[in-house]
Amino acid sequence: MKQAQEASTWPGAESSDPAPDLRTVDGFTAWIEPHWAAMAYLAARSGDDRDDILQEALAAAWRKRAQFDPSRGTARNWLLAITADQRWKAGRTAARRLANLLRLTPQLDNLPEADGTRLDMERAVCRLPSRQRLAVELHYYLDLPITDMAQVMRCAEGTVKSTLSDARARLRQLLGEDYQR
Amino acid sequence: MNVDELLRTTGRAWQAPPTPPLDAGRTLARQAQRRRARVMAATAAVVLVAGAAGFAGWPRGIPATPVTGAPSAGLPTGSPQTAQNDPGVSAETKALIQRARTAAQSLGSGTTGITAQAVLTSRDAAERLLEFGQSKPVVDTSVWVVQLRGEFACPNCPRPTNAPAPQGTVIQLVIPKSDLLTTDHDSGGGMFGMGDRPVDLSRLGTVIDLDLG
Numbered sequence: 001m002k003q004a005q006e007a008s009t010w011p012g013a014e015s016s017d018p019a020p021d022l023r024t025v026d027g028f029t030a031w032i033e034p035h036w037a038a039m040a041y042l043a044a045r046s047g048d049d050r051d052d053i054l055q056e057a058l059a060a061a062w063r064k065r066a067q068f069d070p071s072r073g074t075a076r077n078w079l080l081a082i083t084a085d086q087r088w089k090a091g092r093t094a095a096r097r098l099a100n101l102l103r104l105t106p107q108l109d110n111l112p113e114a115d116g117t118r119l120d121m122e123r124a125v126c127r128l129p130s131r132q133r134l135a136v137e138l139h140y141y142l143d144l145p146i147t148d149m150a151q152v153m154r155c156a157e158g159t160v161k162s163t164l165s166d167a168r169a170r171l172r173q174l175l176g177e178d179y180q181r
Numbered sequence: 182m183n184v185d186e187l188l189r190t191t192g193r194a195w196q197a198p199p200t201p202p203l204d205a206g207r208t209l210a211r212q213a214q215r216r217r218a219r220v221m222a223a224t225a226a227v228v229l230v231a232g233a234a235g236f237a238g239w240p241r242g243i244p245a246t247p248v249t250g251a252p253s254a255g256l257p258t259g260s261p262q263t264a265q266n267d268p269g270v271s272a273e274t275k276a277l278i279q280r281a282r283t284a285a286q287s288l289g290s291g292t293t294g295i296t297a298q299a300v301l302t303s304r305d306a307a308e309r310l311l312e313f314g315q316s317k318p319v320v321d322t323s324v325w326v327v328q329l330r331g332e333f334a335c336p337n338c339p340r341p342t343n344a345p346a347p348q349g350t351v352i353q354l355v356i357p358k359s360d361l362l363t364t365d366h367d368s369g370g371g372m373f374g375m376g377d378r379p380v381d382l383s384r385l386g387t388v389i390d391l392d393l394g
Contacts, residue, residue, distance in 0.1 A: 029205040036203045044197040051201060058205060059212035121191045140192035168184050175184070 022065045032061065035076040038142065039083045045137050046087045056086040077151035080142075084134055084152060091130065124174040132167035139164060214312075220347050221374035223338045228373040231287075231337070274299075276361050278391045281327050284352055285393060288333040288375070295331035297393055302326060302385035307355050310380050311372075323358040327391070328382055333375055349375040 021027035032039075043053040060082050068078050125136055131153075138144045138152055150157045270278075281297040289295055304324045311326070329352040336346045355372035382388045 025206045025209065029203060032205060033203055037200045040200040041197045050198070054201065055208050055212060058208050059216075062205070062209055117187060118191045118194060121187050122195070125188075125191075136188065137192075140188040141195055143192075168188075171184050171188070 022068075028062060028065065031075065032058070032079065035079045038076055039079055041142060042080055042083050042137065043087060045141065046090060049090050053083065053086045053090050056090070057083040060086060073151035074148070077148050080138075080152045081154060088130055088134075120175055121171070124171050127174060128167055128170055132163055132170060135160060135163040136167045136171075217374075217376050217378075220338075220349070220376060221372075223340070223347070224335055224375050225373045226339070227335065227337050273361055274389070274391075277325060277327060277356075278393065280354060280356060280361075281329055281391050282393050284327075284354060284373075285329055285331065285333075288335055288352060289329075289331050295329055295393060297327060297329045297391040298382050298388050299325055299327045299391055300382045300385045300388045301358065304355075304357075306385055310384060311353055311355070311374065325354075325356045325358060325361060326382060326385060327354040327356065328352070328379060329354075330379060335375060347375060350377050351375065351379045353380070 022031060039057060040050065040054060043050045043057065046053055057079070061079055064082070068075065125133060128136060134153065135149065138149045139146075144152065146157050146160050149160045153160060153163075155163075277299050278297075281299070285295045285297070301323060304322050307324050307326050330350060332348075332350060333352055334346045334348045338347050340347065353372075353374045353376075
């Protein structure tokens, strides 16, 4: 619960990030730092390869830093979008696919005092298509509002809502009769 | 409990592992090294394949005159010397110019605006400076290191679908001295790399400037 509270207060919800000096590594680091925990949280949802995803995301953010436009969204959402991209790319590798087959839900270790229902839900979330899974994790795990999710997922708010709706429908299907409401 | 509610409780209960420390400088340096290694490996593969297929008009008809010592032997140390394409230039230097010109024409837009330098050194020293890290622990040999500077792109390099061709401002060729005057350019001892970071060739020996014309 404590982490969820922290998640909801991650900086970046405000759209007035100070103009960053991204020419130097120090300036870049200072710019990334407030959002690092959110990036790590999203990357960790992918399982064991969190550190690799974070490194790739950091390098990608450095390469693309000139493309960041504060008028189009907050730094946090831009960085989360890059992290989500890297997470998706990591999930496409053959080794990762094999790992997923062998161990479908690596995130279960991070669910303390889990009852059977939550474990079932966690397994079901991991079986969602990548786009639906990202929507669910941004909304329910990182507590992002729809507006921010649209920036992270680079789509319209209506698309986010329909993706979430599809994800819930799929989860009901996966979880069975008890969750048909 | 419905799905929405269960998702909320599951999401709030899930705990991420401790956040790793942020060390952007180190991470970026490591990533750049890995990226450069990937580009070098890819371009080396392309050049080997291209060489095997006789691609890009490698120099032909070079007289197989025996090499009598390094061409830079007679050059004073200190300031780089310009090897003009005149009769006084040795066959080895002409071959270097031809190799550099071929690389510039294959990967750049002609030879305009491209400068080239070469230095004769040992393979170990070249490997230490260029960090290509792929040579096998074979008997150390003399190699020519040629560095071209300009704007280059490698349209034939393998890359993900729809990804742009790798680009760079520096090309480095490592050519075994024993291979330079042979017509077999695919003997496997050469290296090829493209990137954005030039190296100081003078750390390897006396540098000669190659006039690509």
